[in-house]
Amino acid sequence: MIYDLIIIGAGSAGLSAAIYAGRSLLKTLIIEKSGYGGRVNDTASVINYPGFSNISGRDIVKEFRNHASAYDTNKFTYGTVEGIEKEGDIFCLKTKRDKKYYGKAIIIATGTFSRILNIPGEMEYTGHGVSYCSTCDADNFINKDIHILGSGDLALDEADYLSNFCNSINLLVIHDRGVLDGNAQAQAKLKNNPKISFTWNCELLGIYGDTKVKQIEYQNLKTGEKNLVASDGIFIFAGMSPNSSFLEGLVELDDQKFVKTNEFMQTSVKGIFAAGDVRKKVLRQIVTAANDGAIATVYAERYIRNRSKL
Numbered sequence: 338m339i340y341d342l343i344i345i346g347a348g349s350a351g352l353s354a355a356i357y358a359g360r361s362l363l364k365t366l367i368i369e370k371s372g373y374g375g376r377v378n379d380t381a382s383v384i385n386y387p388g389f390s391n392i393s394g395r396d397i398v399k400e401f402r403n404h405a406s407a408y409d410t411n412k413f414t415y416g417t418v419e420g421i422e423k424e425g426d427i428f429c430l431k432t433k434r435d436k437k438y439y440g441k442a443i444i445i446a447t448g449t450f451s452r453i454l455n456i457p458g459e460m461e462y463t464g465h466g467v468s469y470c471s472t473c474d475a476d477n478f479i480n481k482d483i484h485i486l487g488s489g490d491l492a493l494d495e496a497d498y499l500s501n502f503c504n505s506i507n508l509l510v511i512h513d514r515g516v517l518d519g520n521a522q523a524q525a526k527l528k529n530n531p532k533i534s535f536t537w538n539c540e541l542l543g544i545y546g547d548t549k550v551k552q553i554e555y556q557n558l559k560t561g562e563k564n565l566v567a568s569d570g571i572f573i574f575a576g577m578s579p580n581s582s583f584l585e586g587l588v589e590l591d592d593q594k595f596v597k598t599n600e601f602m603q604t605s606v607k608g609i610f611a612a613g614d615v616r617k618k619v620l621r622q623i624v625t626a627a628n629d630g631a632i633a634t635v636y637a638e639r640y641i642r643n644r645s646k647l
């Protein structure tokens with residue numbers, strides 16, 4: 338069977354692409370390796386998607402999934418894509434379990450994973466006090482005194498959420514006093530939250546404990562002073578890395594391995610499009626992932642229609 342379109346990844350970008358594919362009556366396969374909805378599942382509440390002033394991550398992706406499933410031409414399957422090859426003018430996708438799928442056009446919507454810093458203790462204590470997902474792990478930290486590394490939107494939003502569970506949260510921030518990267522609304526909320534404090538000009542050096550985290554060590558980047566302090570755990574929000582290893586040597590990637598596209602979501606290979614967080618872009622959010630997915634399908638459809646006239 339040759340599909341018109343194969344979408345790899347069923348997060349916000351992939352599901353949005355699938356909705357547009359359904360409306361265009363494209364025979365579409367959506368391949369997802371783990372859970373439908375992608376990273377939105379990791380957020381407790383979404384307050385910035387138009388039409389939903391406050392909805393849980395899981396509920397919003399359920400809406401996306403139901404919408405994308407409403408089209409008979411969309412078929413969903415589980416699988417981890419590990420390679421793409423071109424056979425004539427058809428793309429062949431290979432999965433981890435050696436399954437092959439064929440499509441006229443491909444949309445890569447594989448998103449990102451949390452960046453691992455490889456700090457001493459980080460891997461050892463992941464799941465034992467080191468976490469990258471507050472929705473997944475917050476209830477392990479009830480009444481605990483914890484740290485958060487990061488100062489972007491994600492770190493600030495998650496600090497606010499975690500403060501419902503923890504006794505105290507200290508944010509380790511690399512910048513000078515008062516400088517945070519996250520949005521102004523989240524900053525204001527945290528500054529009025531008595532459970533939140535900040536350590537400025539701070540670099541994390543190590544995470545230590547026995548069966549679980551007991552201490553962290555950090556250094557003041559200005560003075561060089563090192564501090565070993567008690568901690569029940571640390572959440573690391575230090576950016577995202579793209580799920581693009583299977584694309585190396587196939588499509589053009591930037592120096593951080595994000596997929597390069599033009600504004601039509603076309604990659605360096607004709608017939609392969611990319612959408613959502615896996616792309617090189619300025620804002621990684623649900624709304625921009627949905628936007629990318631829509632554009633990718635519209636241009637994939639044009640590619641497919643023009644291709645069949647050749």
Ligand SMILES: Cc1cc2nc3c(=O)[nH]c(=O)nc-3n(C[C@H](O)[C@H](O)[C@H](O)COP(=O)(O)OP(=O)(O)OC[C@H]3O[C@@H](n4cnc5c(N)ncnc54)[C@H](O)[C@@H]3O)c2cc1C
Nearest residue numbers: 346348349350370375376380418447448613614621622623
């Ligand atoms: C904790 C957290 C909170 C957030 N909160 C918000 C928020 O409040 N508002 C907001 O707008 N944004 C938020 N974001 C950002 C938002 O989740 C992302 O921008 C959005 O999920 C990107 O969608 P995506 O489809 O590009 O990628 P993803 O959601 O990452 O989906 C990619 C999908 O591809 C699958 N996949 C990966 N590799 C393969 C493969 N090889 N084969 C098959 N499938 C594969 C993955 O399993 C995944 O399901 C948050 C992110 C995090 C981590």
